[in-house]
Amino acid sequence: xxxxxxxxxxxxxxxxxxxxxxxxxxxxxxxxxxxxxxxxxxxxxxxxxxxxxxxxxxxxxxxxxxxxxxxxxxxxxxxxxxxxxxxxxxxxxxxxxxxxxxxxxxxxxxxxxxxxxxxxxxxxxxxxxxxxxxxxxxxxxxxxxxxxxxxxxxxxxxxxxxxxxxxxxxxxxxxxxxxxxxxxxxxxxxxxxxxxxxxxxxxxxxxxxxxxxxxxxxxxxxxxxxxxxxxxxxxxxxxxxxxxxxxxxxxxxxxxxxxxxxxxxxxxxxxxxxxxxxxxxx
Amino acid sequence: xxxxxxxxxxxxxxxxxxxxxxxxxxxxxxxxxxxxxxxxxxxxxxxxxxxxxxxxxxxxxxxxxxxxxxxxxxxxxxxxxxxxxxxxxxxxxxxxxxxxxxxxxxxxxxxxxxxxxxxxxxxxxxxxxxxxxxxxxxxxxxxxxxxxxxxxxxxxxxxxxxxxxxxxxxxxxxxxxxxxxxxxxxxxxxxxxxxxxxxxxxxxxxxxxxxxxxxxxxxxxxxxxxxxxxxxxxxxxxxxxxxxxxxxxxxxxxxxxxxxxxxxxxxxxxxxxxxxxxxxxxxxxxxxxxxxxxxxxxx
Numbered sequence: 001x002x003x004x005x006x007x008x009x010x011x012x013x014x015x016x017x018x019x020x021x022x023x024x025x026x027x028x029x030x031x032x033x034x035x036x037x038x039x040x041x042x043x044x045x046x047x048x049x050x051x052x053x054x055x056x057x058x059x060x061x062x063x064x065x066x067x068x069x070x071x072x073x074x075x076x077x078x079x080x081x082x083x084x085x086x087x088x089x090x091x092x093x094x095x096x097x098x099x100x101x102x103x104x105x106x107x108x109x110x111x112x113x114x115x116x117x118x119x120x121x122x123x124x125x126x127x128x129x130x131x132x133x134x135x136x137x138x139x140x141x142x143x144x145x146x147x148x149x150x151x152x153x154x155x156x157x158x159x160x161x162x163x164x165x166x167x168x169x170x171x172x173x174x175x176x177x178x179x180x181x182x183x184x185x186x187x188x189x190x191x192x193x194x195x196x197x198x199x200x201x202x203x204x205x206x207x208x209x210x211x212x213x214x215x216x217x218x219x220x221x222x223x224x225x226x227x228x229x230x231x232x233x234x235x236x237x238x239x240x241x242x243x244x245x246x247x248x249x250x251x252x253x254x255x256x257x258x259x260x261x262x263x264x265x266x267x268x269x270x271x272x273x274x275x276x277x278x279x280x281x282x
Numbered sequence: 283x284x285x286x287x288x289x290x291x292x293x294x295x296x297x298x299x300x301x302x303x304x305x306x307x308x309x310x311x312x313x314x315x316x317x318x319x320x321x322x323x324x325x326x327x328x329x330x331x332x333x334x335x336x337x338x339x340x341x342x343x344x345x346x347x348x349x350x351x352x353x354x355x356x357x358x359x360x361x362x363x364x365x366x367x368x369x370x371x372x373x374x375x376x377x378x379x380x381x382x383x384x385x386x387x388x389x390x391x392x393x394x395x396x397x398x399x400x401x402x403x404x405x406x407x408x409x410x411x412x413x414x415x416x417x418x419x420x421x422x423x424x425x426x427x428x429x430x431x432x433x434x435x436x437x438x439x440x441x442x443x444x445x446x447x448x449x450x451x452x453x454x455x456x457x458x459x460x461x462x463x464x465x466x467x468x469x470x471x472x473x474x475x476x477x478x479x480x481x482x483x484x485x486x487x488x489x490x491x492x493x494x495x496x497x498x499x500x501x502x503x504x505x506x507x508x509x510x511x512x513x514x515x516x517x518x519x520x521x522x523x524x525x526x527x528x529x530x531x532x533x534x535x536x537x538x539x540x541x542x543x544x545x546x547x548x549x550x551x552x553x554x555x556x557x558x559x560x561x562x563x564x565x566x567x568x569x570x571x572x573x574x575x576x577x578x579x580x581x
Binding site (some may be wrong): 019022023025026027029030033034035036037039040043094095097098100101102104105107113115116117118119120122123124125126127128129130131132133134135150151153154157158161185186187211214215217218221222232235236244246249250253256257260261263264265268271 | 292293295296297299300302303304306307310311313314315317318321378381382384386388389392393394395396397398399400401402403404405406409410411412413414416419421453461510513514516517520521535538539542543548551552554555556558559562563565566569570
């Protein structure tokens, strides 16, 4: 009896030690992995005279951020905000009813629609950019926010349908049927019963759409010049005009990544589903 | 009868809900795809107006691609980049996931921390690594100097430029394979793992023969997703090497971009993009087959 208690105490100690060792390894690895990212953040606070320095003790300055404030950067930040928000809202407005319809109606074509949506997710952006660029020249949509909002729909709309359909699948139909019997129409039952029940999924979908639009560089690089250029393009532009002015570049990069880092930690648990778009089974 | 009527009316309502999305999707995806294929059959060059809608030699661009050494080199660069980044990401992702697959407060916190590289705007990832690779300011280069092993710039040396891109790209995307591996690991039932331990299996044996069979399907799918996305690599190459030195980091996507947007050879660029779409669809078809096979296995 005594012996067995000893053995299990030893086993418990071993497990505890292993966990502690793993925790230590996790922290070391995390610090190593995030080092390049943190380095850029600290550079953005370093005074210009000391920008190449590496002592951890320096007097942080907001000079680089202030310099950004006076240039073209705030405007591009607003462009990013407007195009990402508008494209997300539009994708939800069109995509959510579609996802619900696909979830509830037994269309024979559901499988081909799902494949079409997956194909949209997979297609290389260059294949969209060439025709959009040529068409926008013709339609006068080059260098406009509208043009960007439209092209962002190519990925956002597919993502909304793909992410929302499983949520609607998991809401029991009995609840809606009860609402129908009480005299609700299909869409009012959807609005009052199903949608509130899927609101966490809806919020996560919205955040992921926003992040993907916000992060876009390729489309904005090609389809905008000055008027509608977004923050990622503005960074590249001032690298081209003023050279590698490290402090300002670091500050701009930090500002651009701030919203996405905050948002994505909020929706961490939904990221796999959003980014793998159907590759993972629930 | 009344019930049947209602179901029909309901289906009409659902059609109405689906229609706007399908119309918009058709306009923004099928329309451009057809336009792309049509353009690829012409020698369109915006500086020569006559070249628009000139279908006299429809396969001209594709025949030219056959003996364009820069195109075949770009495909080879793409293959090297894709194979290397996918392999590194799978190994790193799985390794980190195994480490994080224990429920302690530190690991839960670290799960959020590790995913930061993946959600950063790709242009910022480019800048982060541009700093790391800049000989005069990089802490990495300073460290190598300090331990007495100075290295030259990795991104301007043709022998190391592609490797530098692979490192940055793997850093950016290993969180994706990590998240997928972690999700799969958390689905592994505890009983067989326990049983293997009691039977005296060591850690490696438990992983290889008990845990791995449960997660290999997910790892395969994660790998294919990363493979397809690696074909779209752009911002990192744009910021770090611009396809150079020479064309050692010029992947097919970048080459298509150059042809269309730098040289204004729209027809030629479209032909390359069309081939990329075909290649990617073949890979997507493979994913669909694999996930369906997995469903059948599980179901």
